[in-house]
Amino acid sequence: MTLTPLLSAPLAIQLHAFAAFTLIPLTIAQFALPRGTGLHRWMGWSWVLLMGLVAVSSFWIQEIKLIGNFSPVHLLSLFTLGALAAAIVAARHRRIIAHRRAMTWLTYGALMGAGAFTLLPGRLMHAVLFGL
Secondary structure, rough: OOOHHHHHHOHHHEEEOOOOEHHHHHHHHHHOOOOOOHHHHHHHHHHHHHHHHHHHHHHHHOOOOEEEOOOOHHHHHHHHHHHHHHHHHHHHOOOOHHHHHHHHHHHHHHHHHHHHHHHOOOOOOHHHHOOO
């Protein structure tokens, strides 16, 4: 593993990656700790802000250009921002099942699913983790 490719990448990619890395232990803690507590809310807001940063920063990452300067992953970023808003509204209205559903989709679909694609050969995170 080497951070050299990431540290020499543009700022948007660095912000995107470090926010995503920070989400990993935070997500594990959110799943492991009791829900509905002040700690859960504080960590949840931190999670939402970091996930929002991951989604927004993606619009400045335009290495794969399929539709103008954008790629289908940018649609995922738009859906992510919408799902974050929906999860917040659901939590504020005490619609816990809807909140849980949105946050679960964000965790598995947007964070883990999209994150897995960054490990494909030729991608930056593949070079970081496997040194190739």
